[in-house]
Amino acid sequence: MGRIDYLHDPDAPPANSVVPSVVAFVRNDDGEVLMIQRSDNGRWALPGGGHDIGEFISDTVVREVWEETGITAEVVDVSGLYTDPGHVMRYDDGEVRQQFSICFRARPTGGELRTSDETTQVRWVAPTDLTTLDIHPTMRLRIEHAMDLTRSAPYVG
Numbered sequence: 001m002g003r004i005d006y007l008h009d010p011d012a013p014p015a016n017s018v019v020p021s022v023v024a025f026v027r028n029d030d031g032e033v034l035m036i037q038r039s040d041n042g043r044w045a046l047p048g049g050g051h052d053i054g055e056f057i058s059d060t061v062v063r064e065v066w067e068e069t070g071i072t073a074e075v076v077d078v079s080g081l082y083t084d085p086g087h088v089m090r091y092d093d094g095e096v097r098q099q100f101s102i103c104f105r106a107r108p109t110g111g112e113l114r115t116s117d118e119t120t121q122v123r124w125v126a127p128t129d130l131t132t133l134d135i136h137p138t139m140r141l142r143i144e145h146a147m148d149l150t151r152s153a154p155y156v157g
Contacts, residue, residue, distance in 0.1 A: 003040040005136050008086040015088045015098035022057065023139070024029040024065045025146035026106045028072050030123035033143065034108070035133065036068050040091075041121050046142060047133045048076030048101070049118075061104045070114035073106040079146040080155035086140050103142045103155075 006012030008031040023046040026034035036047050049064040051057060058075040080103045087099040113122045125133065130143065145155045 003038075004090045005035065005041070005092070005138070006088050006090065007084075007137060012088050013052075013090055013096045015085070016094075016096050018098045018100050019055075020051040021049055021100055021101050022051065022061045022064060023103050023142055024061050024073060024075075025079060025103060025143065026065060026108055028108050028124055032070060032126055033130065034065070034069060035123060035125045036102045036119040037121035037131075041116055042120070042134070043137045043139075044135045046103070047119075057102065058104070061106060065106065066111065068116050068119050069111070070116075071111040072109045074109050076087045076105040078105055078154045079103045079105050079148075079151075079155075080142060082138065082142065082157060084138070084157060098148075099138070101142070103146055105146055119138075 034047060037044050037046050045066045047068040051060045061075050062073055065071055081102040082099055082103065084099055089097045089099070091097070115122055127147065145151070148153055
């Protein structure tokens with residue numbers, strides 16, 4: 001299924017759903033960030049996805065990281081909440097989703113890198129190399145906030 005992101009675009013279709021979702025900023029002991037290349041739009045992103053009924057939100061983080069990357073992870077804390085109504089995602093099935101994303105910091109606890117049907121590439125990326133990847137501006141914002149350990153509270157916006 002394809003996806004197109006719209007950010008404050010007057011030509012964006014109106015949202016018809018909101019789905020709580022998570023992204024995980026997973027950083028290893030070498031300081032590298034776990035990144036995926038999405039199969040739906042080809043862009044690089046933090047692993048993540050929708051919250052399922054019956055899950056604790058921290059379990060959603062662990063499940064999504066595992067499903068998309070093959071890495072087991074442990075949640076450390078929350079770095080931001082993202083609900084900008086000007087950011088919508090249009091999917092091929094007609095869904096137009098308003099952003100509702102919680103970004104968690106996590107640390108890897110095991111596993112081996114692998115792709116999934118949602119990812120075409122998975123790799124550990126040095127922070128200095130993040131600028132070379134095609135990353136949507138809203139995902140870059142999440143990464144910047146998660147890397148900023150001087151913040152005393154999560155970003156809310």
